[in-house]
Amino acid sequence: MRSWWGKSSSKEAKKKPSKESFIDTLQRKLKFPSEGKSSSQKQRSDTVSRNQFLSRPVSRSTSPSKHVGRCQSFAERPQAQPLPLPCHAGVARTESSLAKPRQGKGAKPLLFLPLPKPGCIQNRLDHPEFDGDLMTASVSSDCSVDSDDPGDSSQRSPLASDCDLGNGTASGSPSSLVVKDHLPITRTNSKEVLKPANLSFNNQSPNWRPMGSHVPTLQGSYNGAPCSAPDSSLSSPSRSPMRSFGTDRVVNSAFWAGKPYPDLSLLGSGQCSSPGSGQNSGHNSMGGDMIGQLFWQPSRGSPEYSPLPSPKLTSPGPGSRIHSGAVTPLHPRAGGMAAEPNSGRSDEGKKRCHRLPLPPLTISNSSPFSHSNSAATSPSIPRSPGRAESLTSPGSRWKKGKLLGRGSFGHVYVGFNSESGEMCAMKEVTLFSDDTKSKESAKQLGQEITLLSRLRHPNIVQYYGSETVDDKLYIYLEYVSGGSIYKLLQEYGQFGESAIRSYTQQILSGLAYLHAKNTVHRDIKGANILVDPNGRVKLADFGMAKHITGQACPLSLKGSPYWMAPEVIKNANGSHLAVDIWSLGCTVLEMATTKPPWSQYEGVAAMFKIGNSKELPAIPDHLSNDGKDFVRLCLQRNPNHRPTAAQLLEHRFVKNAAPLEKAIVGHEPSGTPTGITKGVNYVGKAPARNSPVLDSERLAVHSSRVSKSGFNFSDIHIPRNISCPVSPIGSPLLQPRSPQQLNGRMSPSPISSPRTASGSSTPLAGTSAAIPFHNINHIVNWQELPKPLRSPYTSGTTSHDPNPNFFRGMPLGSQPFVLANQFGRPAQGELHEG
Numbered sequence: 024m025r026s027w028w029g030k031s032s033s034k035e036a037k038k039k040p041s042k043e044s045f046i047d048t049l050q051r052k053l054k055f056p057s058e059g060k061s062s063s064q065k066q067r068s069d070t071v072s073r074n075q076f077l078s079r080p081v082s083r084s085t086s087p088s089k090h091v092g093r094c095q096s097f098a099e100r101p102q103a104q105p106l107p108l109p110c111h112a113g114v115a116r117t118e119s120s121l122a123k124p125r126q127g128k129g130a131k132p133l134l135f136l137p138l139p140k141p142g143c144i145q146n147r148l149d150h151p152e153f154d155g156d157l158m159t160a161s162v163s164s165d166c167s168v169d170s171d172d173p174g175d176s177s178q179r180s181p182l183a184s185d186c187d188l189g190n191g192t193a194s195g196s197p198s199s200l201v202v203k204d205h206l207p208i209t210r211t212n213s214k215e216v217l218k219p220a221n222l223s224f225n226n227q228s229p230n231w232r233p234m235g236s237h238v239p240t241l242q243g244s245y246n247g248a249p250c251s252a253p254d255s256s257l258s259s260p261s262r263s264p265m266r267s268f269g270t271d272r273v274v275n276s277a278f279w280a281g282k283p284y285p286d287l288s289l290l291g292s293g294q295c296s297s298p299g300s301g302q303n304s305g306h307n308s309m310g311g312d313m314i315g316q317l318f319w320q321p322s323r324g325s326p327e328y329s330p331l332p333s334p335k336l337t338s339p340g341p342g343s344r345i346h347s348g349a350v351t352p353l354h355p356r357a358g359g360m361a362a363e364p365n366s367g368r369s370d371e372g373k374k375r376c377h378r379l380p381l382p383p384l385t386i387s388n389s390s391p392f393s394h395s396n397s398a399a400t401s402p403s404i405p406r407s408p409g410r411a412e413s414l415t416s417p418g419s420r421w422k423k424g425k426l427l428g429r430g431s432f433g434h435v436y437v438g439f440n441s442e443s444g445e446m447c448a449m450k451e452v453t454l455f456s457d458d459t460k461s462k463e464s465a466k467q468l469g470q471e472i473t474l475l476s477r478l479r480h481p482n483i484v485q486y487y488g489s490e491t492v493d494d495k496l497y498i499y500l501e502y503v504s505g506g507s508i509y510k511l512l513q514e515y516g517q518f519g520e521s522a523i524r525s526y527t528q529q530i531l532s533g534l535a536y537l538h539a540k541n542t543v544h545r546d547i548k549g550a551n552i553l554v555d556p557n558g559r560v561k562l563a564d565f566g567m568a569k570h571i572t573g574q575a576c577p578l579s580l581k582g583s584p585y586w587m588a589p590e591v592i593k594n595a596n597g598s599h600l601a602v603d604i605w606s607l608g609c610t611v612l613e614m615a616t617t618k619p620p621w622s623q624y625e626g627v628a629a630m631f632k633i634g635n636s637k638e639l640p641a642i643p644d645h646l647s648n649d650g651k652d653f654v655r656l657c658l659q660r661n662p663n664h665r666p667t668a669a670q671l672l673e674h675r676f677v678k679n680a681a682p683l684e685k686a687i688v689g690h691e692p693s694g695t696p697t698g699i700t701k702g703v704n705y706v707g708k709a710p711a712r713n714s715p716v717l718d719s720e721r722l723a724v725h726s727s728r729v730s731k732s733g734f735n736f737s738d739i740h741i742p743r744n745i746s747c748p749v750s751p752i753g754s755p756l757l758q759p760r761s762p763q764q765l766n767g768r769m770s771p772s773p774i775s776s777p778r779t780a781s782g783s784s785t786p787l788a789g790t791s792a793a794i795p796f797h798n799i800n801h802i803v804n805w806q807e808l809p810k811p812l813r814s815p816y817t818s819g820t821t822s823h824d825p826n827p828n829f830f831r832g833m834p835l836g837s838q839p840f841v842l843a844n845q846f847g848r849p850a851q852g853e854l855h856e857g
């Protein structure tokens with residue numbers, strides 16, 4: 024599969040010299056999508072980042088990767104230099120150091136995206152400046168994601184086009200679209216955005232600015248210094264003095280101002296791990312350190328590979344999970360000045376300076392993790408010998424843990440912060456140069472970042488932040504340990520109706536919130552809906568999501584075939600939001616039967632069926648009448664006839680859905696019925712506990728239905744012992760089931776892989792089945808589609824295709840020419856009727 028992941032060493036060797044240019048190319052393409060299109064855009068591009076990138080070649084030329092063989096011991100690598108002595112003056116985070124990073128050798132610019140504090144996420148959402156900032160970013164990036172005002176499309180930026188985040192239908196220029204979507208990533212690499220003058224948050228209170236500037240950083244309105252922990256590229260097991268920079272510096276930093284990180288002086292880690300050290304960990308999916316990640320084949324660090332451990336490096340064993348950039352030297356631009364005291368090292372090019380992301384601060388008041396009471400840092404916490412070093416690490420950073428799953432564009436790992444004890448999901452994507460899929464990955468991830476950073480809802484996976492480290496992009500997300508609905512279906516079979524009701528209600532809740540923000544997910548399906556151990560459902564994978572404006576435009580061919588609405592397949596004009604409702608109906612059927620509708624057909628045939636026939640999919644008899652009615656409402660071919668998500672929340676099928684989360688005795692505030700917060704009906708107690716301040720927008724979204732329904736959980740008896748199809752295997756500490764353990768109902772899938780805890784979500788992600796998108800261009804008809812692209816639900820399908828996500832994320836121009844043939848439309852770019 025993903026040939027772009029696993030490149031041979033020789034390939035890599037060839038690539039390395041051009042790696043820098045690839046980044047250049049990538050950056051250029053991402054940042055200057057519209058170069059040549061208009062002088063103003065060009066000028067903007069120049070202003071934003073061109074100058075900054077001019078320094079790249081220098082640093083690139085000194086990339087350690089060029090000098091280090093993949094099997095070379097880490098200790099033998101050129102960058103394994105003695106750690107510098109602490110020098111606060113030299114490492115002070117100053118604006119000037121940000122704006123004028125050292126341009127010498129090794130001054131490799133990094134795309135640094137510090138993590139926001141969840142609290143600041145909240146703050147940001149509560150601040151109108153946030154929207155303004157997004158707006159600014161949108162304008163400067165030609166991104167259609169403009170207004171962030173939930174439910175108020177009237178306030179959307181007039182400059183926003185109706186083009187997809189990833190499609191750019193308005194422009195009609197695939198290339199430009201791709202570039203636009205890269206903005207959130209690439210802009211962060213611009214030193215321009217680091218200048219206070221460009222900051223949208225200058226007027227923010229100091230208490231809000233630091234972390235709150237993170238997301239805007241993604242949007243290009245960066246304010247303050249990056250906040251990630253500095254680290255050293257040196258993988259000395261002993262703590263580096265430079266990592267113990269004084270708290271005063273941190274406290275004085277504008278970036279850190281107001282940030283409740285008294286332990287900032289502990290940033291950085293003295294932990295050393297080798298690229299192969301992860302092997303010592305039974306559940307460590309990523310052996311080695313960040314260097315290993317960065318300069319070894321990405322796949323080598325994953326559990327499915329066997330990286331050679333460096334004999335010269337300490338292998339902390341189970342605790343040797345990789346720091347996010349734990350051994351990556353700080354880059355001066357990435358606030359790396361903090362760890363580049365004297366630049367005394369002669370070989371600056373060997374420094375891979377970037378700061379590590381901070382963990383998300385505790386969102387929930389009830390979170391067992393807090394920085395003042397961190398279990399992870401408690402000396403009373405028993406630690407295995409292998410973890411001791413890890414846990415005593417001073418760094419507040421994420422360590423890459425086991426592999427959770429693989430998607431089309433990257434791997435998702437558990438991230439663990441040994442300082443706070445918190446976990447996250449780290450989505451890692453390697454950005455190779457002139458690789459079509461790499462660009463597509465970056466684009467999609469950029470979209471995902473852009474959208475996710477604006478969302479905050481208990482039924483939507485929370486975005487924490489992102490950063491780019493060399494050729495890898497990391498997105499830090501709320502960790503939802505139960506896995507996807509798809510995976511649960513594969514492992515446990517169809518859901519009972521109570522679970523379906525509850526899940527559907529929660530999906531609707533998330534969709535209602537999303538749609539109120541004029542955002543359509545466009546890829547609702549079981550594989551993109553995660554479940555936590557309490558049965559709380561979270562919408563995930565916003566790579567296909569799109570913010571829509573009022574302008575009408577043909578629907579883009581985006582999504583997963585079996586869940587695609589007819590109007591999408593037919594490229595008809597229609598309500599964009601309604602496509603999610605159709606997909607939800609398909610997902611309900613998926614939960615009820617383990618398969619989406621029309622799964623008896625292979626992909627394109629199914630699409631043809633969906634798009635051209637008048638048939639409705641079969642609804643299982645065992646579904647209640649309410650359930651059947653709900654599905655029928657969702658699967659109305661005329662999108663205008665489909666109820667909205669908010670309306671569907673009033674449907675009997677979901678209205679009385681029982682929460683699956685068990686009550687925690689003594690934790691509920693008196694007088695507040697479980698699941699009800701300020702009149703907002705949620706399944707579970709997430710809003711009350713996980714969101715100190717509920718979004719007014721969310722309240723607005725749901726209050727109407729609550730008032731209409733007058734429903735109160737206290738009015739009914741809610742069984743607490745509902746069988747919850749939540750898989751404990753989602754726990755990062757548990758091993759996935761072996762194929763033999765799976766019952767006969769399930770079709771083989773990557774989830775059976777002993778190396779993958781959760782199912783890969785797309786056939787393209789299959790180990791050997793993935794087809795680079797550009798290769799799909801050569802496919803001329805369905806029969807030529809490789810097996811993995813065929814329906815995973817039909818009998819003749821090979822087993823390694825867990826998800827019929829055939830055309831998901833296809834670059835423009837590569838989208839179903841097959842469909843073009845089928846539907847008589849031109850086979851290029853977006854397929855528009857007429």
Ligand SMILES: Nc1ncnc2c1ncn2[C@@H]1O[C@H](COP(=O)(O)OP(=O)(O)OP(=O)(O)O)[C@@H](O)[C@H]1O
Nearest residue numbers: 428429430431432433435448501502503781784785
């Ligand atoms: N926040 C999360 N918490 C727990 N697991 C997650 C999380 N995000 C993703 N995963 C796991 O990683 C797998 C791949 O993630 P995801 O689908 O988001 O990647 P992707 O590259 O966007 O894939 P695709 O775009 O093909 O759907 C998922 O199937 C899921 O099992």
